[in-house]
Every structure is written in structure tokens, then in C-alpha cells.
Amino acid sequence: MLQTVHVHLLPKLFEPNELRGGCAVVIDVLRASTTIIHALAAGATAVLPCEEVDEARQRAANCSAGACLLGGERDGLRIDGFDLDNSPLAYTADIVAGKTVIFTTTNGTRALARAKLAAPILIGSFVNMQATIDVLSNQQQPVHLVCAGTRGEITSEDVLFAGAVATALEEMNFQPGNDEADIAGGFFQRHTNSGEMLFDAICRSSGGRNLINSGFETDIHRAADVNRFDIVPQYNSHENEITTTN
Numbered sequence: 233m234l235q236t237v238h239v240h241l242l243p244k245l246f247e248p249n250e251l252r253g254g255c256a257v258v259i260d261v262l263r264a265s266t267t268i269i270h271a272l273a274a275g276a277t278a279v280l281p282c283e284e285v286d287e288a289r290q291r292a293a294n295c296s297a298g299a300c301l302l303g304g305e306r307d308g309l310r311i312d313g314f315d316l317d318n319s320p321l322a323y324t325a326d327i328v329a330g331k332t333v334i335f336t337t338t339n340g341t342r343a344l345a346r347a348k349l350a351a352p353i354l355i356g357s358f359v360n361m362q363a364t365i366d367v368l369s370n371q372q373q374p375v376h377l378v379c380a381g382t383r384g385e386i387t388s389e390d391v392l393f394a395g396a397v398a399t400a401l402e403e404m405n406f407q408p409g410n411d412e413a414d415i416a417g418g419f420f421q422r423h424t425n426s427g428e429m430l431f432d433a434i435c436r437s438s439g440g441r442n443l444i445n446s447g448f449e450t451d452i453h454r455a456a457d458v459n460r461f462d463i464v465p466q467y468n469s470h471e472n473e474i475t476t477t478n
Contacts, residue, residue: 236409243346256350260380262439264340265357270320275329343380395420
């Protein structure tokens with residue numbers, strides 16, 4: 233059976249039904265994917281993604297006292313009244329262990345909703361890249377790498393990760409499922425011969441520049457920390473929660 237890998241440079245560039253019958257990886261390197269992985273690696277019981285701020289607040293209001301934390305951002309900054317922002321460094325074990333994180337971001341949580349017809353739906357970023365590749369290598373259905381982008385625009389940090397994964401899978405005899413897979417793979421190979429080059433490439437991206445201007449350069453260092461974790465979070469669209477069984 234021919235195995236294929238598709239790259240979608242933005243959620244709006246595919247129809248949700250195109251992912252039916254396939255496995256999806258949702259990618260928002262700066263910062264939702266990276267932060268979700270950190271939260272679960274630090275012992276959070278689940279991350280509940282919400283597209284809207286009011287939805288997140290309503291879900292938090294229905295939680296038992298002390299059981300949930302509100303996390304996320306709008307325009308890169310912590311939302312008024314939320315416990316946490318979207319910095320992966322804020323999601324430490326002493327804060328999130330044993331808690332459910334109700335989470336909303338400008339781009340990443342919306343990309344998740346767009347990919348809801350795929351199964352499984354994984355969360356990938358550079359911090360769990362090899363673990364993600366290992367899981368995908370065993371998939372028999374088409375693989376779809378979904379880049380979240382920023383406010384409807386393509387962001388190079390997401391394309392870099394998609395290209396890294398597509399390249400690795402093609403070395404395992406996966407075939408490119410669309411032209412974007414070749415484009416992303418070539419982009420990754422041109423820009424990332426070393427960890428230092430990866431960090432520099434992320435810094436040059438629009439998302440990277442925005443974080444640097446907002447004083448979050450340390451988040452870029454963490455997002456570029458390749459293979460820090462060996463967990464691969466999975467989104468259950470029926471229960472609307474992200475957990476990990478690794």
C-alpha cells in the first residue's frame with residue numbers, strides 16, 4: 233500500500249473532508265504545539281482546546297475548584313483573567329501537574345478544529361520531532377501535516393517542521409502527496425544543517441520576530457530544543473481533549 237505525506241501550509245488551504253481517513257499532525261511551533269507538549273510532559277492530565285476566549289471561560293466555570301487552569305493568548309499576550317499565557321516555560325510541573333489546562337490561542341487551537349475529521353490527530357513540534365516521526369512511520373493511512381500559520385498567513389517556522397517530518401518520512405519510502413510536501417522539504421533542507429541554523433531560521437520568521445519584539449526570545453530557544461521530549465500528544469475531537477499515552 234502506497235504511503236503518502238501531505239503538507240498543508242495553512243488550515244484554510246484545505247477542506248476538512250480532505251483529511252478524513254488520514255492521520256493529521258497539527259503544527260504551531262510558536263507556540264501552541266510546543267506549549268501543549270510542555271504542559272503534558274509536566275504532568276497536566278489533559279489540555280482542552282477552545283477556539284474562543286468566552287468558550288474557555290465557560291468551561292473553566294464548570295470545573296471543580298482547583299482542578300483547572302486557564303491558559304493561552306491573544307496577540308501573543310496572556311488573556312486578562314487567565315492563569316497562564318502561551319509560553320512553554322510557564323507550564324512547569326509545580327503549576328500544571330494533576331491539572332486540566334483549558335487552552336485557547338490565536339492560531340493553534342483553530343487549526344486543531346479544522347483537522348477534526350482526521351484520526352488520529354497528533355500534536356507535533358521540534359521538541360518532540362523524533363517521537364512524532366516514529367509514530368507516523370507506523371501509520372498505514374495518508375499523513376497530513378497541518379501548519380497553523382499566523383492570522384491566515386504562512387509562517388516559516390511551521391513550514392520548517394513540516395519539511396523536517398516530510399523529509400524523514402520520504403526517506404522511509406513515503407511518497408509526497410502534494411507539491412507542498414516537496415516545497416516544505418526543500419525549505420527545511422536549505423535552512424537547517426545545524427541546531428544553530430534552526431534557531432536562526434526561527435528567529436527570522438514573522439512569528440520569531442514578533443516574539444523577540446514582545447520579549448519572548450527564550451521561548452524561541454525552547455521551541456528549537458529538538459527532541460527534548462518523547463511524548464506525542466493526541467487530540468480526541470469527540471471529547472475535545474488532548475492527552476498523551478506515551
